[in-house]
Amino acid sequence: MHNKDKTCWNCPAALLKGNVEFRACGQSVSDIRTKISEEGLLIECARRPELGMFEPSITYDQCPEWRETEYGYLLKDMRIMILGIDGYLGWTLALKLAKLGCKVSGIDNYLRREAVAEKGSKSVVPIADMETRLKTAKEVHGVDINFKEMDLLNRDELSRFLEETKPEAVIHYGEIPSAPYSMVDAEHAIKTQHNNTLGTLGVLFLIKEHCPEASLIKLGTMGEYGTPLTGRPIFEGLFPADAVISWQGQEWSMGGELTPRDPASFYHVSKVQDTFNVYEACKYWWLRSYDIMQGVIFGVHTAEVSAHEDLRTRLDVDEWFGTVINRFVSQAVLGIPLTVYGSGEQIRGYLALEDAMECMARLIASPPEPGQYDVVNQLSQLYKVKELAEIVAKIGSQNHGLTVQIQRVENPRVEADEHPFLVVSKKLREDHGYDPKTPLEVEIDRMFSLLLEPEIRERLESIREAVFPQTWWNGNHKTSMTLEVYEPGTIEIEGYQPTLVTKSETYDTDPGDDT
Numbered sequence: 001m002h003n004k005d006k007t008c009w010n011c012p013a014a015l016l017k018g019n020v021e022f023r024a025c026g027q028s029v030s031d032i033r034t035k036i037s038e039e040g041l042l043i044e045c046a047r048r049p050e051l052g053m054f055e056p057s058i059t060y061d062q063c064p065e066w067r068e069t070e071y072g073y074l075l076k077d078m079r080i081m082i083l084g085i086d087g088y089l090g091w092t093l094a095l096k097l098a099k100l101g102c103k104v105s106g107i108d109n110y111l112r113r114e115a116v117a118e119k120g121s122k123s124v125v126p127i128a129d130m131e132t133r134l135k136t137a138k139e140v141h142g143v144d145i146n147f148k149e150m151d152l153l154n155r156d157e158l159s160r161f162l163e164e165t166k167p168e169a170v171i172h173y174g175e176i177p178s179a180p181y182s183m184v185d186a187e188h189a190i191k192t193q194h195n196n197t198l199g200t201l202g203v204l205f206l207i208k209e210h211c212p213e214a215s216l217i218k219l220g221t222m223g224e225y226g227t228p229l230t231g232r233p234i235f236e237g238l239f240p241a242d243a244v245i246s247w248q249g250q251e252w253s254m255g256g257e258l259t260p261r262d263p264a265s266f267y268h269v270s271k272v273q274d275t276f277n278v279y280e281a282c283k284y285w286w287l288r289s290y291d292i293m294q295g296v297i298f299g300v301h302t303a304e305v306s307a308h309e310d311l312r313t314r315l316d317v318d319e320w321f322g323t324v325i326n327r328f329v330s331q332a333v334l335g336i337p338l339t340v341y342g343s344g345e346q347i348r349g350y351l352a353l354e355d356a357m358e359c360m361a362r363l364i365a366s367p368p369e370p371g372q373y374d375v376v377n378q379l380s381q382l383y384k385v386k387e388l389a390e391i392v393a394k395i396g397s398q399n400h401g402l403t404v405q406i407q408r409v410e411n412p413r414v415e416a417d418e419h420p421f422l423v424v425s426k427k428l429r430e431d432h433g434y435d436p437k438t439p440l441e442v443e444i445d446r447m448f449s450l451l452l453e454p455e456i457r458e459r460l461e462s463i464r465e466a467v468f469p470q471t472w473w474n475g476n477h478k479t480s481m482t483l484e485v486y487e488p489g490t491i492e493i494e495g496y497q498p499t500l501v502t503k504s505e506t507y508d509t510d511p512g513d514d515t
């Protein structure tokens with residue numbers, strides 16, 4: 001078990017109110033570290049108060065409160081709150097964690113359901129209302145999920161719920177997740193930043209007040225980093241210890257500092273601001289957080305959501321909320337040539353829904369240390385957009401008998417069409433035992449099978465118009481013009497080759513511009 005040697009120091013049940021007052025105003029991290037090294041550190045255990053004050057040295061494999069699971073040692077009956085539990089990822093994770101024996105609570109204000117309806121769209125996979133979801137989860141999986149309808153910006157209500165549930169981990173999915181939505185107009189941009197940035201800021205204060213030892217697992221996005229044209233590495237949020245900056249003949253260490261961000265929409269800006277707020281809260285109040293820079297998720301399947309049709313999670317394919325692979329599969333089913341923006345040379349990180357859930361389970365099982373702000377780049381593989389179109393087209397035609405074409409359309413976004421991409425994603429694999437399990441082709445094939453079911457195909461037909469890109473970063477609202485339609489298999493995938501660094505070993509630092 002990869003986390004068996006972790007100790008009470010990382011455990012959210014360990015109350016840091018022994019001999020060191022971590023959260024006393026004015027104490028710097030270095031003052032506290034000096035005090036700990038001089039006087040030692042004593043803690044109390046919220047789960048085993050009979051132990052009194054003791055050194056935080058009991059390892060997970062020694063402690064009866066931790067038990068083995070396939071994702072590492074996990075705190076028994078761990079209390080977990082999911083903000084945004086009705087969403088694509090939130091609902092999927094809720095079922096997974098509840099099945100793992102966690103006590104899951106969650107909130108949602110159905111903002112996503114309303115925003116998709118505003119676009120004139122709906123989840124292509126029909127999803128049950130929350131009451132039915134909860135009832136079915138009980139019947140099918142035998143689990144109880146404690147849900148409250150609530151806006152997380154309503155701090156009084158959330159405060160009461162946190163006090164009642166006292167979570168040991170808070171999973172923060174509760175944001176507006178769409179770049180195009182944030183670029184529609186002033187109203188949508190302001191709503192996105194207000195909801196996301198101020199929501200997260202309020203959540204930080206509430207965690208400090210009600211459950212300061214809980215780990216906050218906060219969803220950022222790989223889009224925070226942008227696509228640096230120099231080809232420099234995209235580290236995991238913070239510069240590694242051996243990174244240096246060199247200027248005018250001198251060198252300085254960059255180790256531990258936040259890496260530059262270059263967000264690609266007003267939505268991504270909200271995520272960058274979250275990053276700074278979470279970073280500061282860890283510094284000021286000794287909160288602990290994994291800030292996850294997540295790649296683009298695709299797919300519909302986990303064992304838990306596929307167990308019953310009322311447990312399925314949403315799948316959107318409209319131009320605001322649909323993510324690229326999900327949209328390509330739906331376009332193939334609809335007979336629309338797959339819409340590749342611009343050159344299609346854009347490179348992004350991706351992972352299947354099932355793998356994303358596994359990553360989350362592993363991070364929840366291994367909380368950061370008190371005061372630790374840590375960043376994890378969560379992705380399985382890098383692909384060019386036009387490469388994805390080829391893969392979707394191939395599976396659609398070979399496995400499902402569809403005739404699929406690809407079209408290049410005007411790019412409504414402001415982004416680098418062609419760029420090197422050298423991404424580091426080591427922590428999940430090296431520290432948390434993650435190994436991607438769901439091949440892209442397998443999940444795409446599953447999606448085709450589901451979307452080709454007659455009822456779902458009919459739903460897809462009914463939202464056909466919402467699939468086309470119409471939201472431009474310059475404020476225009478018009479359908480992107482087609483630049484070229486081509487048959488799959490007739491183009492070369494050339495240009496920059498992406499590099500994904502998953503292990504601490506030397507790698508080819510030439511990002512491979514062979515254009």
Ligand SMILES: NC(=O)c1ccc[n+]([C@@H]2O[C@H](COP(=O)([O-])OP(=O)(O)OC[C@H]3O[C@@H](n4cnc5c(N)ncnc54)[C@H](O)[C@@H]3O)[C@@H](O)[C@H]2O)c1
Nearest residue numbers: 084086087088089108109110111112151152174177219297
């Ligand atoms: N899906 C992806 O590909 C992807 C990739 C990278 C990052 N992320 C991030 O992961 C998180 C979850 O993404 P998702 O795809 O599940 O999105 P989602 O929209 O399906 O889920 C978010 C949920 O939060 C709820 N919510 C939003 N604001 C709220 C508020 N103020 N109060 C209460 N509930 C609120 C929404 O109603 C929704 O159910 C988001 O933060 C997103 O930015 C997603």
